[in-house]
Every structure is written in C-alpha cells, then in structure tokens.
Amino acid sequence: MTPKKTNKRKTSKPAKSTKARGKTARAAGTNPKRVAAILAKLDEAYPNATCELKHENAFQLLISTILSAQCTDVRVNQVTATLYKKYTSPEAFAHANPRELELEIRPTGFFRNKTKSVMGASKAILEKFGGQVPRTMEEILTLPGVARKTANVVLGTAFGIASGIVVDTHVQRLANRLDLSRNEDPKKIEQDLMQIIPREKWIQFSHQLIWHGRRVCAARKPKCAECNLEKLCYSKDKTV
Numbered sequence: 001m002t003p004k005k006t007n008k009r010k011t012s013k014p015a016k017s018t019k020a021r022g023k024t025a026r027a028a029g030t031n032p033k034r035v036a037a038i039l040a041k042l043d044e045a046y047p048n049a050t051c052e053l054k055h056e057n058a059f060q061l062l063i064s065t066i067l068s069a070q071c072t073d074v075r076v077n078q079v080t081a082t083l084y085k086k087y088t089s090p091e092a093f094a095h096a097n098p099r100e101l102e103l104e105i106r107p108t109g110f111f112r113n114k115t116k117s118v119m120g121a122s123k124a125i126l127e128k129f130g131g132q133v134p135r136t137m138e139e140i141l142t143l144p145g146v147a148r149k150t151a152n153v154v155l156g157t158a159f160g161i162a163s164g165i166v167v168d169t170h171v172q173r174l175a176n177r178l179d180l181s182r183n184e185d186p187k188k189i190e191q192d193l194m195q196i197i198p199r200e201k202w203i204q205f206s207h208q209l210i211w212h213g214r215r216v217c218a219a220r221k222p223k224c225a226e227c228n229l230e231k232l233c234y235s236k237d238k239t240v
C-alpha cells in the first residue's frame with residue numbers, strides 16, 4: 001500500500017487508518033521494504049537478544065516459561081534459582097508435594113494453577129515422551145499448561161526450531177504499534193507476523209521485540225526519543 005506523507009515527521013504513514021482493530025486485512029505497515037527496514041533496525045539494536053529466563057536445559061525452560069505467565073522474568077529467575085536445586089528432573093516435579101510446590105512458586109502468582117501445570121506437564125513428559133521435552137508443536141501442545149506462546153519459547157530457544165513466533169504482551173503491543181498486525185488476539189497476531197517475517201528470523205525477531213518492549217517501547221511512556229525505529233513508526237502512542 002502506498003505510504004502517505006505526514007506533516008509532522010518523515011514516517012511511512014499508511015493510506016488507511018491504524019484504528020481498524022480486529023480486522024483480518026493485512027496491516028498497512030507490512031510493505032516488505034518497511035518490514036525489512038524494521039528487521040535491520042532490530043538487528044542493529046539487539047544483535048544478541050535472547051531469552052532472559054535462566055535455564056540449563058529444555059525442561060527447565062519449559063517450567064520457567066509456565067511460571068512466567070503474568071510474572072516478570074526477573075521474579076521467575078529468583079524463584080527457580082532455588083527451585084531447580086531441589087527439583088532436578090521431570091520425576092522430581094511429577095512426584096512433588098503439591099502444597100510444598102505451591103508455596104515455593106507462590107511469588108510468581110497464580111501458584112495453584114501453575115503447580116497443576118508444572119506437575120501435569122512433568123507427568124506427561126514422563127509418561128508420554130520418555131522423560132524428554134517433545135520437539136514438535138503438535139506434541140508439546142498436548143502438555144498441560146502449554147499453549148503456543150510457551151511452545152514457541154521452548155522450541156525456538158531450547159531446540160532452535162522455528163515453529164512460530166512468540167507473542168507475549170510485548171510482541172502483541174509492538175506488532176500493533178509498528179502496524180505489523182491490526183489484530184489483538186495473540187494467535188491472529190502470530191499468524192500475521194508469520195506471513196511477513198522470514199522464517200529464519202522468527203526466533204530472533206521474537207526475542208528482539210520482547211527486548212525492545214522491555215527496554216524502550218514500554219506500554220506506558222515509550223521512550224520514542226531513544227528508539228531507533230522512530231522514523232519507521234507512526235503509532236498514535238508515540239511520545240515524540
């Protein structure tokens with residue numbers, strides 16, 4: 001779609017309004033050249049972006065990702081620093097005392113549900129997958145407490161398998177602000193992003209958007225003056 005000039009800044013403003021929420025039509029900002037420019041800027045700013053959940057193997061990353069729902073990675077890392085010393089395997093989590101585990105993961109919030117998910121996923125890994133975290137989207141989604149976001153984190157970061165794009169709260173917000181998707185449902189946003197981001201970039205792109213969301217493009221008061229995507233961004237949330 002042909003970009004329209006703004007009278008404020010030299011940004012590639014789209015011909016149509018960015019307020020068309022919930023529409024399935026491709027966002028106006030998905031012009032391949034613009035997308036390539038955004039990817040280049042993200043590479044420039046975050047060449048080494050990676051998952052910030054501390055883990056030593058795929059199983060620990062799975063557990064940490066389950067615990068990270070509605071919680072910061074910093075808090076999860078604090079909890080798992082002691083948790084993984086006590087529970088060293090899927091067997092240990094599967095046979096945990098649920099009341100004890102609830103208390104141990106309580107600081108991450110939603111601890112009752114998370115305990116069920118952690119123990120359920122550990123049991124399923126033991127009973128259905130020989131003690132190993134499965135490596136396909138189809139299989140990993142059968143684990144209790146695992147939806148696409150968690151599956152993409154584990155498959156991408158632990159195994160280097162690009163099965164999709166992680167859409168957490170940061171990716172959701174940034175995809176909208178950068179007009180890469182006009183959907184609000186994470187599943188639809190992921191589909192939109194998978195259409196326009198080259199597959200070999202899926203894993204890194206997820207990490208980079210999450211880093212950008214945490215460090216610069218915060219939900220409230222984004223630091224647009226410090227943002228290297230500023231010239232490519234025409235979000236109504238811009239602060240410059």
Ligand code: SF4
Nearest residue numbers: 217222224227230233
């Ligand atoms: S210019 Fe502002 S709103 Fe746009 S991506 Fe950068 S920080 Fe976010």
